[in-house]
Amino acid sequence: MPEILGKILVRTIGKRLLSGRIVELEAYIGNDAASHAARGLTERNKVMFEAGGVSYVYFTYGMHFCFNIVTEKTGFPAALLVRALEPIDGISVMKKSRKTEAMRNLTNGPAKLCQALQIGRDLNGVKLDGKSLFIADDGFVVDQKDIGCSTRIGIRVGTDKKWRFFLKGNEFVSGSYARILTSNSGFLIRERTD
DNA sequence: TTATGGATCTTCT
DNA sequence: GAAGATCCATAAA
Numbered sequence: 587m588p589e590i591l592g593k594i595l596v597r598t599i600g601k602r603l604l605s606g607r608i609v610e611l612e613a614y615i616g617n618d619a620a621s622h623a624a625r626g627l628t629e630r631n632k633v634m635f636e637a638g639g640v641s642y643v644y645f646t647y648g649m650h651f652c653f654n655i656v657t658e659k660t661g662f663p664a665a666l667l668v669r670a671l672e673p674i675d676g677i678s679v680m681k682k683s684r685k686t687e688a689m690r691n692l693t694n695g696p697a698k699l700c701q702a703l704q705i706g707r708d709l710n711g712v713k714l715d716g717k718s719l720f721i722a723d724d725g726f727v728v729d730q731k732d733i734g735c736s737t738r739i740g741i742r743v744g745t746d747k748k749w750r751f752f753l754k755g756n757e758f759v760s761g762s763y764a765r766i767l768t769s770n771s772g773f774l775i776r777e778r779t780d
Numbered sequence: 781t782t783a784t785g786g787a788t789c790t791t792c793t
Numbered sequence: 794g795a796a797g798a799t800c801c802a803t804a805a806a
Contacts, residue, residue, distance in 0.1 A: 612798070620798070622791090630790060648788035650799050667798055697799050740798050 590655060590666055591751055592728035593721050594674065597703040604679055604703050606671030606693055607726065610752040610759045612738045614654070615664040620744030623663030633711040634663040641719060643700070643710040650697035653705050655714065655721070669696045669739070669750075671703075672758045695760045728753065 591611055597604040614621035614634075622631040622644065633642045634656055642654035642665050654665035671693035673680055680692045680702040693699040700706070705719070714720045734754045737745050752759045 614798070622798075625792080628791065644798085645789055646797065647799050648786090648790090650787095650789095652798065654798090669798085695800070701800095738798070742797090 590721065591733060591753065592726050593723050594726075595668065595671060595703070595719075596722050597676075597705065597719050599704060599718070602676060602679060604676035605674045605722070606699070606703075607674060608668055608670075608721075609672050609756045610668075610670035611750070612667040612669055613664075613749040613751075614667060615658075615749075616662060618744055618747065620738060620741040620747070621663065621665075627663075631663065634665050635661055636711070638664075639715070640711055640713050641705075641709055643705055643707060645707065646697075651700040651706055652696040653700050653703075653709075667696060668699065670694050670752070670756075670758050670760045671699050672756060673702070690757060692758075694758045698760075 590608055592607060592609075594605050594607050614623070617624060621634075622628075623634045627635055630644055631642075633640055634654075636656055637660045638655075638657045640656045642656050643651055644654075645651055652667060654667050656665050658664035673689065673692050677689070677692070681687055683704055684692050684698065684702050686692070691698065693702050709719055712719060732754050734752050735748045736750045736752075737748055738750045739760070
């Protein structure tokens, strides 16, 4: 399903070029309970209903942006949440944006990579057509056996769906430390990605 | 090493 | 009013 895994996300700002390989994705499709589009069209999720090839950037938890790639045809809401990148170009700029020197902390989470690539509300609904934001293919081949999948992170409904995909063993995959997935359902789920 | 709380936007009950 | 596709600094163990 996710042919996007292993491709390169490219962001250009003026003459500067920032890029990273996509190493972790989550799928949110149609009438999936965990999707923002589960209860129909709203002002926030409307670009999910557009034709594939545009971006969906949403603001959450009062301070973070997350970046999605809209994938389906008009009227069918579906998007891939990009959760982690392996930095390639513009690393010094990313360090500045993220205010850290630690490589691993640059893009190993959905809100972190938005900060690193300076993705904000102004990029919501834009076409991924080679201008300021787009997907590139450098011929990197992802073997099926290198793809791991698991339940999605940070949600409390739809946890039966294993729609999180990542490159096994990649150090930039998010949540490398134990992560509490749910806090008030009576039990804790932890996971490791190593 | 693990847990907690803060930041404070958008949507739904 | 509450919860959420989050992250980080700080506190406790």
